[in-house]
Amino acid sequence: MKVTFLGTGTSQGVPVIACDCDVCLSENEKDKRLRSSILIEEKNQTIVIDTGPDFRQQMLRENVQQLDAVVFTHEHKDHIAGLDDVRAFNFKQKKDMPIYATDEVQEGLKREFFYAFADKKYPGVPLLELKTIGSESFRIGNVEFIPIDVWHYKMPVKAFRINNFTYITDANRIEESEKEKIKGSEIIVINALRKEPHISHFTLDEAIELLKELNPKKAYLTHISHLLGKHELVNQELPEFIEIAYDGLIIDC
Template identity: 60%
Template sequence: MEITFLGTGTSQGVPVIGCHCNVCRSVDFRDKRLRVSVHLRVQGKSIIIDSGPDFRQQVLRERIDHLDALVFTHEHKDHTAGMDDIRAYNFRQQQDMPVYAEQRVLSQLRREYEYIFAEKKYPGVPQVNTIPILSDTNSFSVEGVEFQPIRALHYKLPVLGFRVGNFTYLTDANYLSPESLELMRGSEVIVLNALRHEKHISHFTLQEAVDILTDLAPRRGYLTHISHQLGRHREVETELPDFVRLAYDGLKITL
């Protein structure tokens, strides 16, 4: 499996519009963070989890010429706003795009992208095949690849992370139940969100994420959904345990 971090930033991205802090002014490419998304090449399939506002830029940068499926963690705009750009894959592949999400998320997509789901469609709109994720405990197949959902809370909003083989990816969360933690345990690589140092209403802090990773003890842990408030990449990494790193846009890992 090859995992590519398409984006590792929070909802505003980094740099933030109008901000002149030392992170937003950094010349380190690792401090330039697009909205959070990840690409998996697994079992011969190309799958993306979340298509935020920077989706087009991300897939062009990584030269992702083929996409077999799109999977959503939840319905917030920084995770769904790029869905219109799957049109290019429709045209290239001559087929509808399978889109996997919980029923609540699919309902939100139908409201926000009414033109995609209209009875009489304008020529050239994205073509999708929506597939509901019906359980937050039972695994499901994404084009033949087994996904194990991991339930979490993003403040009071239920969101999903996913375990695919020995890789677990979870973003936009500030609570994991003991049952969810056990589903993650044994993963070789775990990715968690770590927004900033200070407590936040809907995201793990750096220390909270590190504590979870320390308990679960994967061989490698990566942090994502990072805001400019966390600090500069090179400085934050000096504070981390050896097995935990900050993810950055374009980072590729293999399992």
């Protein structure tokens, strides 16, 4: 399985509009972060987890020619705002786009993209086929997803385990029972917003502590804020098995 980091930034992205901090002014491409999303390619299946505001740009950058499904972690705008642009795949593939989401996320999509769910649809709106995520594993083609419940302050968010790879975004707490679903993963991706405490995201130290507990062979940090610091400097501070992900990074799982 191949995983491409489409974006590794937090809700504002990096650089942040009107910010002149060292990170936002950095010329290092690894310090430039679109909103968080990944592309999964396995067994002729191409799947995106989350379609943030940069979805169109990400699809063009990676030259994605086929998209079989979209899976959503939660309904915050920085994870769903680009959904309208699946229209291009509707047109090319001549079919509705399967959308995997919890009931709560589906309600959010219906609010934000009401025109796509209207009884009388305007020509050219995105064509979406909603599929409900519950607590049980589900398959997209030959790819099996195991949902994992994590907490984004008081909001439930879905993380996912696929084979020996686990993707966790927008979390600051994971129940012990859900950690058991993650343990044994060889690769874990987890959010680490910044070094200072935050109400709804793991800090850098909290993410490191959790990763040491879960003990993967390799781990990557995502959903990064400009407040974390420059990519190269922070990377040097990390344990050997942990790296900061960057936009365009490809890993084989």
